[in-house]
Amino acid sequence: MCALFSILIPGVKSTYLRKRFGSARAAHVTCAHRPSPHAQKSGPLSRQSSSRAAPERLLVMEGTALFSHPLWFICSLTLLALLWVRRRKSWRPEACPVDLSGKTAIVTGASSGIGKAIALDLARKNAHTILACRCREKGQAAVEEIRRATGNPQVQLRLLDISSMASVRDFARRFLEEGSQLHILVNNAGVTGLPFAITTEGLELTFATNVSGAFLLTNLLLGTMMASAPARIVNVSSFRHFYVRKVNLKWLTGEERLKNASQAYDCTKLMNVIFTMELARRLQGTGVSANVLSPGIVRTEILRHYGRVSRLLYWLCSPFMRSPQKGAISTLYCAVAPEMEGISGKYFDSNCTLVPPQALAQEPGLGQRLWDALEKATGFKTDGSQQVVSGPLQRER
Numbered sequence: 450m451c452a453l454f455s456i457l458i459p460g461v462k463s464t465y466l467r468k469r470f471g472s473a474r475a476a477h478v479t480c481a482h483r484p485s486p487h488a489q490k491s492g493p494l495s496r497q498s499s500s501r502a503a504p505e506r507l508l509v510m511e512g513t514a515l516f517s518h519p520l521w522f523i524c525s526l527t528l529l530a531l532l533w534v535r536r537r538k539s540w541r542p543e544a545c546p547v548d549l550s551g552k553t554a555i556v557t558g559a560s561s562g563i564g565k566a567i568a569l570d571l572a573r574k575n576a577h578t579i580l581a582c583r584c585r586e587k588g589q590a591a592v593e594e595i596r597r598a599t600g601n602p603q604v605q606l607r608l609l610d611i612s613s614m615a616s617v618r619d620f621a622r623r624f625l626e627e628g629s630q631l632h633i634l635v636n637n638a639g640v641t642g643l644p645f646a647i648t649t650e651g652l653e654l655t656f657a658t659n660v661s662g663a664f665l666l667t668n669l670l671l672g673t674m675m676a677s678a679p680a681r682i683v684n685v686s687s688f689r690h691f692y693v694r695k696v697n698l699k700w701l702t703g704e705e706r707l708k709n710a711s712q713a714y715d716c717t718k719l720m721n722v723i724f725t726m727e728l729a730r731r732l733q734g735t736g737v738s739a740n741v742l743s744p745g746i747v748r749t750e751i752l753r754h755y756g757r758v759s760r761l762l763y764w765l766c767s768p769f770m771r772s773p774q775k776g777a778i779s780t781l782y783c784a785v786a787p788e789m790e791g792i793s794g795k796y797f798d799s800n801c802t803l804v805p806p807q808a809l810a811q812e813p814g815l816g817q818r819l820w821d822a823l824e825k826a827t828g829f830k831t832d833g834s835q836q837v838v839s840g841p842l843q844r845e846r
């Protein structure tokens with residue numbers, strides 16, 4: 450709490466501390482984690498702070514002193530009350546009364562983890578739910594499990610390898626031929642830990658799976674979604690996109706490569722955010738929204754391609770992670786919550802809170818450049834306005 454106040458109102462805090470303890474201690478307390486060179490030269494206080502127990506004692510004193518002041522006491526109580534109210538109001542899919550009867554939803558990567566939990570809840574809300582998975586056995590097992598759990602017979606498997614643009618086109622063609630409407634598209638399929646590799650279509654594998662495939666699938670289905678409006682596109686990113694400091698569009702085709710798989714993953718997750726912002730900009734006025742979110746840190750098979758040590762550490766930490774059901778909440782919020790109607794181009798954290806994404810995601814022109822690079826990489830062409838038209842079936846190289 451003290452740390453929070455020191456961040457929010459450092460000036461007020463240091464003024465108060467200075468009045469209360471004198472300037473040397475105020476300086477030390479305000480920078481409690483930084484040993485001050487001045488403090489070391491300033492008499493008894495500096496001797497005290499140099500002993501091992503002193504910083505802890507000082508922090509306790511600081512804490513009690515702060516709470517003894519009526520202003521801090523009232524502020525703390527207000528803040529605690531706000532946190533409590535916010536916690537009480539956190540969104541729960543099971544309490545959301547939305548009925549999706551007559552609506553169709555596609556969830557990519559729904560054979561396990563977060564994707565399966567998302568599909569389960571959409572099916573529970575009576576949506577015609579299509580699980581887009583690359584493995585027939587795993588996908589069919591998930592379909593059976595969801596049908597059993599929800600009693601919804603309209604749960605279906607469609608094969609899709611999102612890293613293959615040919616497979617994406619095939620999936621979209623079959624879906625469009627059925628003439629079905631599409632109200633919810635969840636781009637969830639994702640992978641991390643794969644070694645650098647170039648697909649037969651000339652795309653880097655991790656980027657093809659996490660970025661290019663979702664771009665192509667979304668664009669191929671966009672006409673149907675516009676005709677089915679209101680409709681929602683939800684892209685599953687990650688809090689890890691905050692760790693990225695630059696974007697290089699040559700990563701998409703592997704012309705330039707990152708140091709390791711983990712970095713590649715983080716960059717794909719930033720591209721998910723940038724793509725969503727650009728998509729939302731292009732979709733203004735169409736009745737189709739596009740939002741992006743982080744599911745949090747979730748206990749799934751996401752590290753399956755990592756080495757034993759990483760997986761062991763992950764397993765040891767897994768009791769402290771969210772379950773896939775909890776990890777699905779922010780996606781479901783964007784996909785079905787009535788209060789999300791009309792909201793587009795936003796990033797949500799794992800608590801369904803609207804937060805600003807990493808600054809790069811809002812860099813002017815970057816979304817357009819990423820879009821152009823993805824068009825080139827996937828062979829899909831838009832006509833330059835909001836109207837999306839089909840592109841060539843094979844990438845020209």
Ligand SMILES: NC(=O)c1ccc[n+]([C@@H]2O[C@H](COP(=O)([O-])OP(=O)(O)OC[C@H]3O[C@@H](n4cnc5c(N)ncnc54)[C@H](OP(=O)(O)O)[C@@H]3O)[C@@H](O)[C@H]2O)c1
Pocket residue numbers: 557558559560561562563564581582583584587609610611612613637638639640658685686687688743744745746747748749750751752
């Ligand atoms: N777990 C976390 O802590 C965490 C944190 C932040 C973001 N996320 C994101 O959440 C999403 C879901 O991940 P998860 O944690 O649920 O991991 P997961 O259990 O590994 O699920 C990933 C899903 O994507 C599918 N997939 C992978 N490559 C595919 C491909 N080429 N074509 C079609 N499907 C493919 C997998 O299918 P197979 O079973 O056939 O491989 C699986 O169903 C990902 O986008 C991930 O980046 C997860």
